[in-house]
Amino acid sequence: MPQIKEQRILDYVLQNAVKGDPQSVVDAIDKYCSEKEWAMNVGNEKGLILDKIVSETNPSTALELGTYCGYSGVRIAQLLKPGACFLTVEKNPVHAAIAKQIFEFAGVQEKIKILEGSSEEIIPQLKSKHKVNTFDFIFIDHWSDRYTPDTKLLEECGLLKQGSVLLADNVIYPGAPDFLQYVRNCSRYECTNYPSHLEYMDKEDALEKAVFKG
Ligand SMILES: O=C(NCCO)c1cc(-c2ccc(F)cc2)cc(O)c1O
Ligand SMILES: [Mg+2]
Numbered sequence: 001m002p003q004i005k006e007q008r009i010l011d012y013v014l015q016n017a018v019k020g021d022p023q024s025v026v027d028a029i030d031k032y033c034s035e036k037e038w039a040m041n042v043g044n045e046k047g048l049i050l051d052k053i054v055s056e057t058n059p060s061t062a063l064e065l066g067t068y069c070g071y072s073g074v075r076i077a078q079l080l081k082p083g084a085c086f087l088t089v090e091k092n093p094v095h096a097a098i099a100k101q102i103f104e105f106a107g108v109q110e111k112i113k114i115l116e117g118s119s120e121e122i123i124p125q126l127k128s129k130h131k132v133n134t135f136d137f138i139f140i141d142h143w144s145d146r147y148t149p150d151t152k153l154l155e156e157c158g159l160l161k162q163g164s165v166l167l168a169d170n171v172i173y174p175g176a177p178d179f180l181q182y183v184r185n186c187s188r189y190e191c192t193n194y195p196s197h198l199e200y201m202d203k204e205d206a207l208e209k210a211v212f213k214g
Contacts, residue, residue, distance in 0.1 A: 005037050006069050006098045012036070013105060020107035022078040029071050029102075034200045041071035042141060042169055043199025049207055050139065050167065054079045057165045059136035063126075064088040065119050065150060066142030066169075070099030070106075076139065077108035086112045087130060089122050091142070119146055123153045134161040140168040140179075147179035151210075155188075162214030171208040173198050183210040 002008050009032055017028040026047070033039045042050060054062075054076050062080065067073055067090035080086055090096040096116045103109040115122050115130070119142060126132045138154065140147055147168055154160055171180055171193070183189040189210040198205040 004094065005039060006095060008037065009033070009039060009069055010098050010101055013102060017105065019105055022074045022106040022108055025074055025102060025106040026071065029069065030200075038200050040068060041199055042075075046169065046194075046196045046199065046205070046207055047072065047075050049194045049196060051075060051079060053165065053167055053207075053209060054137060057137045059165075060084050061132060061135045062086045062137040062139070063132075063135045063159075064139045064141065065146070066090065066140070067099045067114060068095050068141070070102035072139060072141060072169075073099060073103060073112055074106045074108055076137075077103070077106075077111040080111055084111070085132070087115055087126070087132070088112055089115045089117070089119050089142070091116075091118045119150045120153065123150060123159070124157055126159060127157065132159065134159055135164055136161075138164065138166045140166060141170070144170060144174055144176040144179070147176045148182050151179065151182065155212075160212040160214075162212065164212040166210040166212065168208045168210070169205075170198075171206050173203050173205045176208075180208060183208065188213050 012032040013025055013028045017024040030044050067088040073088050096114050184191050192209045194207040
């Protein structure tokens with residue numbers, strides 16, 4: 001029995017999903033985490049809202065803060081048009097290693113680049129080191145105490161343009177009250193709340209979409 005939950009999730013995917021089939025990987029993770037062990041993937045209920053907003057945005061450039069095991073990265077990657085640039089940031093090296101293997105098994109590894117490190121270190125390097133200009137779509141799903149400082153950092157680094165879509169997970173549970181306060185009271189954002197539930201639980205949660213007005 002692997003000693004960490006994330007390795008057990010990976011093993012379940014390798015044994016139960018279909019190699020090269022991203023949706024089977026997403027479904028396998030949801031099955032394992034709803035039946036065996038809870039884990040902090042965005043889950044299918046919030047994942048369907050994520051899918052809808054990614055499809056509507058149809059981004060050429062996308063950023064994810066908080067890769068974890070790669071569940072939302074697979075969901076987003078399978079919706080991106082050919083040639084889109086998708087970067088995902090993960091601070092925990094063990095989680096990054098699991099996500100890398102999930103992306104490879106799902107067959108989306110060519111569409112997504114994992115950047116290992118803290119968001120506060122990586123965001124200021126994105127233009128110079130990773131040849132990014134601005135992001136069309138940003139999924140914020142890392143530590144909630146970083147949501148607001150990293151949003152301000154993205155602004156300061158000139159990584160947002162008029163129409164950039166920020167989508168934040170967990171704004172109700174565990175909660176990101178300062179982030180909601182910031183984007184809802186800042187005239188530079190147009191906000192929409194999407195009520196849902198915490199992944200694999202009945203507890204209330206929500207996604208918040210904040211469109212940058214420039
Ligand atoms: O910390 C989170 N993400 C950053 C690390 O990748 C995170 C936590 C939780 C959660 C935790 C503990 C609990 F009791 C309830 C929820 C849920 C999530 O969706 C999350 O994204
Ligand atoms: Mg989350």
